[in-house]
Amino acid sequence: MKTRDKILLSSLELFNEQGERNVTTNHIAAYLAISPGNLYYHFRNKSDIIYEIFQEYEKLVDYYLDIPENRPLNLDDMTFYLESVFDGLWSYRFLHRDLENLLDRDQRLRNDYREFTDRCLAAISRIFEKLAEGGVLEPQPDTLRAAMSLNVWLIVTNWMAFLKTAHGEKASACLTLRELKQGIYQVLTLEIPYVTPVYREQVLELREKYRPTMPEQEGEREVSVG
């Protein structure tokens, strides 16, 4: 693998594990056993590394959120979207951790992220619309659907932060993809009232699959996640 790609890959890995703030360019170089000079030969600065990783993330999510125009959506589609989005979040989880600081430091990123958000919100809304076409959800007026989509976005993008802050320990390491996907339970909770009677049972069943299992057997404490 090319050094440049190694840098991107390792940066992502380190950022995800330790947070961007705690990973310096020198750390990345040391981790790869290359010199700082080498790293800076491939990237002008740290921001450029982050920006490039963000672009990968953007591509991935855009790919996931591609919505077929020729047919309505069903429950399987919804499951796929939810699973995919949380997979993406997991793979690039550092981005949503220190987002505000990242955006403050890089205007390109700020603009791109804003547009990215808009695209995602539009996609979520469109998914709701097509789920209604497919008879899974009750149809809703545009404004309500938009507000709901925004709520979904808020839950999806911040579920991980909640998990990390709700943990007692450092939590950076001990978070799992499985836990993350309990966010799907939360999203489905939001949707329940809008599910058509025909699909109600199925959705509730699907939701159960993501129900948080009380994690700590020590009986110490439980996050009251329902």
Place this chain on the structure above:
Amino acid sequence: MKTRDKILLSSLELFNEQGERNVTTNHIAAYLAISPGNLYYHFRNKSDIIYEIFQEYEKLVDYYLDIPENRPLNLDDMTFYLESVFDGLWSYRFLHRDLENLLDRDQRLRNDYREFTDRCLAAISRIFEKLAEGGVLEPQPDTLRAAMSLNVWLIVTNWMAFLKTAHGEKASACLTLRELKQGIYQVLTLEIPYVTPVYREQVLELREKYRPTMPEQEGEREVSVG
């Protein structure tokens, strides 16, 4: 005012405006026109300042979220809770910005925050319960109510972050309390399906008050907030 209190006050102000990461102890001292030595005479380190500010925040929110046990809750109560909570968020908004890093750097804060979250979630759930008693909301099973409360928490605590990232410009400064309170619109959106028919109209009316006004007259772009 005592120097110690001035430090706390100015720190809060600077943290809110520029983010904790961007405000050094030297900045705080310079802002107050005191020496670094003086600052460190009053506080052992930066973490202690943050921790003390957090404790104020905790007290404030705990005070707001005190729930009368002798009567059910009505719509005015709900409005009060929402308004108060967003006021509190506004006053201490830096805390929710870089929370993960703050918690990583201070174990006390981590523990306290975890308990704080639990208390808030319990309070939200209790409010829903009492709103049901008051006939405002339909009663819900415990698990659903818990999951809903968590969704409310996610929306409330992350609405500001969304606003900041959705803005095109640096946004640190140009965010207003008024905009922040559009978060109430989002929370009420979540509650709509559970409002009893008797109160439906009133809640929708209340919600309208917080509807985001399309902000930029330049016709440039609009955050699709419904």
Place this chain on the structure above:
DNA sequence: GACTCCCTAGAGTATATACTCTAATAATAC
């Protein structure tokens, strides 16, 4: 061999940041 181009090493730098140390000054107690 010499030239070029891509890549790499590694010492080095400017700046920042959290924090320390000493000495002096103001406030208070006796």
Place this chain on the structure above:
DNA sequence: GTATTATTAGAGTATATACTCTAGGGAGTC
């Protein structure tokens, strides 16, 4: 007044971090 304590100034430090600069190796081409 004097002793004691609380407060303050301000220079200074250790460490970190993002980044630079120079020198050179290796591979391909002529």
